Amino acid sequence: MNFAIVGCGFVADLYMNALVSHPELKLSGVWDRDPQRLAAFTAHHNVSAYASYQALLADTNVQLVANLTNPREHFAVSEAALLSGKHVYSEKPLATELDRAQQLVELAERKGLLITSAPCSVLSETAQTIWKLLDDGQIGTPRLVYAELDDGNVAAMDHASWISPSGAPWPARDEFEVGCTLEHAGYHLTWLTAFFGPVQRMTSFARVVQPDKGLPDLQPAADYATACLAFHNGVTARLTCSIYGSHDHRLRIFGDEGTIGIDRIWDYGAPVHLSKRHKWTHRVEKYPLFGTLTGLGPKKVPLVRKPAVSGIGLWGKNAMDFCRGIADLAHAIYTGTQPTMTARWALHITEVVLAMQSPDIYGDVRDIQHQFDPLKPEQWAR
Ligand SMILES: NC(=O)c1ccc[n+]([C@@H]2O[C@H](COP(=O)([O-])OP(=O)(O)OC[C@H]3O[C@@H](n4cnc5c(N)ncnc54)[C@H](O)[C@@H]3O)[C@@H](O)[C@H]2O)c1
Known part of the structure; x- marks a missing residue:
């Protein structure tokens, strides 16, 4: 399955470490609004950068967006992904306000999309x-x-x-x-x-x-x-x-x-x-x-x-x-x-x-x- 990462910060490196254990996941590319961070991350991991979040969302190969941004950004990033027809895996929490987390879940349900959240250690x-x-x-x-x-x-x-x-x-x-x-x-x-x-x-x-x-x-x-x-x-x-x-x-x-x-x-x-x-x-x-x-x-x-x-x-x-x-x-x-x-x-x-x-x-x-x-x-x- 093709997926993309938004947010190339501290935790994104941990995801990249773990990705080698999941050959079924294909990383299409990554995006970060901080250009220096995006450049350092893509160079280090040898992965492609999107030119913008809009470009990522426009990529029809991408079915799933992993939202690894800071918690206060989770709502906006996940909402945009769902509105573009992408399924979402969000770092925790879904949103920093309850009504917004509810909005995301209802939006996903209306659009027939899946959204879920970290942590996934319940699968450990x-x-x-x-x-x-x-x-x-x-x-x-x-x-x-x-x-x-x-x-x-x-x-x-x-x-x-x-x-x-x-x-x-x-x-x-x-x-x-x-x-x-x-x-x-x-x-x-x-x-x-x-x-x-x-x-x-x-x-x-x-x-x-x-x-x-x-x-x-x-x-x-x-x-x-x-x-x-x-x-x-x-x-x-x-x-x-x-x-x-x-x-x-x-x-x-x-x-x-x-x-x-x-x-x-x-x-x-x-x-x-x-x-x-x-x-x-x-x-x-x-x-x-x-x-x-x-x-x-x-x-x-x-x-x-x-x-x-x-x-x-x-x-x-x-x-x-x-x-x-x-x-x-x-x-x-x-x-x-x-x-x-x-x-x-x-x-x-x-x-x-x-x-x-x-x-x-x-x-x-x-x-x-x-x-x-x-x-x-x-x-x-x-
Ligand atoms: N730091 C940890 O050890 C750790 C561990 C587990 C989970 N997490 C979770 O991971 C998430 C990210 O944490 P982090 O430590 O990587 O933070 P971070 O600040 O190191 O990285 C977040 C990155 O997201 C980017 N970003 C923020 N808003 C954006 C937006 N709207 N569009 C594009 N890029 C955007 C920032 O520029 C930054 O590079 C948080 O939800 C946190 O709870 C962190």
Whole structure:
């Protein structure tokens, strides 16, 4: 399937790294409104540049546009693509305002086009292994989830030195103004809504805990947020995002018969640990060494498949396959089906993420308006 990329910044290099694993995807060309960035990217990756976004949209070979622009540009870029008859894979979120995300989904539906959104890590071997464990009843009825996405004090890190292989600096100002929850909550939320279906109701607290991030005239978004989520199926989850609390990317799912845990939500091949409930559970949880010495501690579960990618996320060896979602969408277009993450599911996640990041706009307590049909086990890509 022929596709084109709009936005040749920091993350576009990660997509290019991953593209080699997807021979079914043919990159027709790329576009960036920054001419220097466009030139550096096309030279580095030896790919063609379009003369303008209009030229890209006029290319009838292109069926799918990957929108890798900054979040506040997502709406305009995706809308133009849909109006030109292209299917859209959007980096997260679909849009930075809920009514605009809704407009995109309705526009796609009216035109018979598909739109979906990153992240696509729900297609990872780790996520699918957790789904299978839940589906197989390994922890009995799941009831409570603790999900963390703390990235450490990013403002105090040497982020000016984070430069992608084609020379794009990590967009610190944009990241700090858009907010870490809008950037990151979707990773946990796509998994949780895959496993448990839609969120019914949520509460959120969000705040700027560190106003001075060392950049002049910054308008920082909340850099800390915690949401409590009540799923229709009865599961309760607490999700925290920050770029201040020390690094913690754990996901823990507690059920009547055991616990599933991972340490690295951003790693497609992160080991999955399963603890089955037994009479020593409380001792193992209190004294992990006891669990290790007795062999009663959490066990590493074999993943459903050998992970295609895994690791610490060094350049050239992504821990994530950024193109898996584009490939999934391309397959849906080709077969006349729906992508794993439907537009309505992406809209649901966008609503939850926006409400978590901005309770001042969407309410401290919110009944989620945009629902979706939960995946059935047979629709799951495992
Ligand atoms: N930085 C990361 O590590 C990372 C990881 C995963 C996902 N993402 C997501 O990827 C997206 C892009 O992030 P990034 O880090 O690459 O940002 P970036 O600022 O490095 O790159 C964005 C690029 O898009 C271009 N652009 C913006 N608006 C445009 C428009 N209207 N038309 C054409 N080009 C336009 C900019 O000139 C820039 O080169 C965001 O949605 C972000 O949430 C980023």
